[in-house]
Amino acid sequence: MNDEVSSPADLLPAQPGHRLARGVARMLLGMGHAPLLEFVPAPGLRVDVISVTPSGEIWIVECKSCRADFTGDRKWQGYLEWCDRFFWATDCDFPVELLPEDNGLLVADPYGAELAQMAPVAKLAAARRARVLRDIARVAACRLVRVNDPGAFTQG
Template sequence: MAPCPAMPTDLAENQFAIRRAILHLCGQLGWATLNELVLPDGRRADIMALRPDNGLVCIEIKSGPRDFLADGKWETYQEWSDQLFFAVDHGFPLALLPETAGIMVADTGLLPTGLEVIAESAILRDAPQNTLAPARRRKLTHLFAMQAAERLARLNDPAITAALRAARRVE
């Protein structure tokens, strides 16, 4: 019998494991994702997903109950998405999470070598639908595309990106 992988004990490591598993789940659903999308109000969505139907899904990762209880900014994310989900691990007490959001559970663990195991993550509870106004949807879709393109450009040529940033500061 194969040993069961252990859950990450460090909160940052756990958050990273949850993120990886949920990004994998989003890919299986056909959703395009962007980590740390900077929203118009200056807050950062942990994961923003663009569904094939042009719907925008905000996914807030919670590494544990203390992380959830210490953070109230997630309530503003509903204004910037069609659906809001919390992404947690199997050990998270689900009763803490509000009914106004969906729940994604990341089935992750770490092998003794530090390699991550991604098993079956799932949507346990679908999020209520919040239809964005057309102007807000256009703005967010444009923001999503711009931030994704900038990140891709940085990967393709970091030197050009640094020069562009310096030029923007001068203007």
């Protein structure tokens, strides 16, 4: 019997889309980005990965693990107004011909990702950029506090 305890770095997320998001986040960190997983830019929208580049661009990456995952998604076009660049992330077996050609593409697995196609830039308006950056900072800070002090949010 193996008594070794796995480290958090060894644990893989159960869902395929979450595995892709993990690989995407690793790639983005390697590029100097600040990625945040499962971010809500507006009510009714939840992006898989949002990232702030070293130059301040905001990228959104939507992870798709299979054909049904893509064809069942009706919200992704609403994400475009919340970023400077929009990317799809898929595994190497995904039928990429299904994806719109005018978006970026990352090919990912749980351990990393590669940039297959750069997304065109569509610069956010200054007020929208300020709001998104503020919201990213607030969500990230609260998540960090929860990791370091899980009871902090239960105090009345």
